[in-house]
Amino acid sequence: MKLERDLLTFAQEHGLTILGPNGNGFINVTDQITPYGLPITPPLKAGPVGVVLQSGALASAVLAYAQGHGIGLSLMVAMGNESMISVTDVVDYLLEDASTRSIALFLESIRHPDELRRVAEKARALRKTIVALKIGRSEASSRTAMAHTGALVGNDAVNDAALRQLGIIRVSSLEDLLTTAGLAGYNAPLPGRRMGVVTPSGGACDIISDLAEEVGLALPEFTPETIEGLRAVLPSFSTCHNPLDVTGYVVVDSTIQQRSLQVVVNDPNIDFVLNLVSTEGGKAPTPESLAQVLPGYDNLSRIIRESPARLCLPPTPAWISHPRRASS
Numbered sequence: 001m002k003l004e005r006d007l008l009t010f011a012q013e014h015g016l017t018i019l020g021p022n023g024n025g026f027i028n029v030t031d032q033i034t035p036y037g038l039p040i041t042p043p044l045k046a047g048p049v050g051v052v053l054q055s056g057a058l059a060s061a062v063l064a065y066a067q068g069h070g071i072g073l074s075l076m077v078a079m080g081n082e083s084m085i086s087v088t089d090v091v092d093y094l095l096e097d098a099s100t101r102s103i104a105l106f107l108e109s110i111r112h113p114d115e116l117r118r119v120a121e122k123a124r125a126l127r128k129t130i131v132a133l134k135i136g137r138s139e140a141s142s143r144t145a146m147a148h149t150g151a152l153v154g155n156d157a158v159n160d161a162a163l164r165q166l167g168i169i170r171v172s173s174l175e176d177l178l179t180t181a182g183l184a185g186y187n188a189p190l191p192g193r194r195m196g197v198v199t200p201s202g203g204a205c206d207i208i209s210d211l212a213e214e215v216g217l218a219l220p221e222f223t224p225e226t227i228e229g230l231r232a233v234l235p236s237f238s239t240c241h242n243p244l245d246v247t248g249y250v251v252v253d254s255t256i257q258q259r260s261l262q263v264v265v266n267d268p269n270i271d272f273v274l275n276l277v278s279t280e281g282g283k284a285p286t287p288e289s290l291a292q293v294l295p296g297y298d299n300l301s302r303i304i305r306e307s308p309a310r311l312c313l314p315p316t317p318a319w320i321s322h323p324r325r326a327s328s
Helices: 002-013 058-068 087-096 113-126 139-149 156-165 174-186 202-215 224-231 256-264 287-306
Strands: 025-028 046-053 073-078 102-107 129-134 169-171 195-199 272-276 319-323
Touching: 046 058, 046 087, 046 174, 058 073, 058 102, 058 174, 073 087, 087 102, 087 113, 102 174, 113 129, 129 156, 129 174, 156 169, 169 174, 195 202, 195 256, 202 272, 224 256, 256 272, 256 287
Parallel strands: 046 073, 046 102, 102 129, 129 169, 195 272
Antiparallel strands: 025 073, 272 319
């Protein structure tokens, strides 16, 4: 601590700005500037997600996950001990950054609550999303944070309530942190809580229904017009309700899910639609396999363009969502 205080005093006396100490630096992916202390595996994919971490080594895991899931980053910063530059300073910068549309935070402690409130209000005004993975739910993680950066994690119930009040989305895993921030970064804010779901699996409907209730999303019933349209598409043994299982008949008719989606996206009871699809992994694409799958994605793109509102999507084909809102 004495060395850190001496370093801070020296920097202040000489007009220097310090990131850290006890951090790995930062990666400015937008401008390809990389004063970062660990190896970086190319390519660096630029995109709309800014990442701020109160951790050093975890930054490499974040970068690898983002690269592996097609999530483009604008800036990633490992904060270290925050002797001069704080998390909220970097968040404030990212809110002003035109290339950043969402911000992912890994937080051990909330050092400046008033500043966090200020930047959270600013984020809402700018319609930029902040997603946070705040550790400290367990006694063990609290001890670990204290040991490696001297951070006091605080009472978890208080932290949870505060983040919710500030409009910061709290998640519980690193995967959820990047996936949620990626979703927010590549898409406009959802216009409401009413979700329509189109899947090829009854089990998936069950999982999505439970998760929707957990996070406060509504699954409204389809309108009679939508049900009538779905009955013209689906086999007689299917059930036309939300969430929609198009059934295993999709194996017989591979177009049935997208034709069902075409009906559901126009339902006035629904704000956005989750269309659950899967992709075949572990195989290198061939001209033949691409010729089979690309027409389906072209048609999916058409459905998005011709629906009541258009939504840009992250470059991962595992899912798609579609908001129904007035275009600006």
